[in-house]
Amino acid sequence: AQSVSQHNHHVILSEAASLELGCNYSYGGTVNLFWYVQYPGQHLQLLLKYFSGDPLVKGIKGFEAEFIKSKFSFNLRKPSVQWSDTAEYFCAVKDNDMRFGAGTRLTVKP
Amino acid sequence: DGGITQSPKYLFRKEGQNVTLSCEQNLNHDAMYWYRQDPGQGLRLIYYSQIVNDFQKGDIAEGYSVSREKKESFPLTVTSAQKNPTAFYLCASADLAKNIQYFGAGTRLSVL
Numbered sequence: 001a002q003s004v005s006q007h008n009h010h011v012i013l014s015e016a017a018s019l020e021l022g023c024n025y026s027y028g029g030t031v032n033l034f035w036y037v038q039y040p041g042q043h044l045q046l047l048l049k050y051f052s053g054d055p056l057v058k059g060i061k062g063f064e065a066e067f068i069k070s071k072f073s074f075n076l077r078k079p080s081v082q083w084s085d086t087a088e089y090f091c092a093v094k095d096n097d098m099r100f101g102a103g104t105r106l107t108v109k110p
Numbered sequence: 111d112g113g114i115t116q117s118p119k120y121l122f123r124k125e126g127q128n129v130t131l132s133c134e135q136n137l138n139h140d141a142m143y144w145y146r147q148d149p150g151q152g153l154r155l156i157y158y159s160q161i162v163n164d165f166q167k168g169d170i171a172e173g174y175s176v177s178r179e180k181k182e183s184f185p186l187t188v189t190s191a192q193k194n195p196t197a198f199y200l201c202a203s204a205d206l207a208k209n210i211q212y213f214g215a216g217t218r219l220s221v222l
Contacts, residue, residue: 004152006152009150032209034210036213042215043214043216044200044213044216045213046210049210051209090152094209097155097168098143098211100145100153101152102150102151102152103150
């Protein structure tokens, strides 16, 4: 079974700093890739997804992620974070089953 | 208002008691899922169902049971056999053709 690794458990940034959250997966076949976000007290919601085509995908709220097949990675980026980006971020990978990473908690200091 | 409704928001279980968590969706999705979320462990799949009257075990099905008698509903029972039930439980549904899961607000289960 595949596994999904998110290397950063907790990231603390100041507003306007750039963000990159790492996600690596173990499966080498064709996969669908997702980033979900869970704001405090809210539903888990889809931030962006990659199925095929351009490996640089753009999501909501200025987030983007790049699929690098050779590195089995799907890192999430944002050039300038805001306080409202404080949340927990989950990477997920789907072949036959959906697997989630352990999550990265992002705290943005005002 | 379309979406996934989980109830209750908070639930307390006594020792030896079975409790049932409700999940209802009005998105006309074929597939429904139950996950358990623990700090530092992400989401782990308990059970899933891709069609009415059929369901499959996920990674951590022991101590749990489900039913799928209606397309809209996928209740999860946490049985007394689940020795560590304290967690946040998330229900999701998906249109299998679009391959995206949508989540409910969750139920937080604690043991008295």
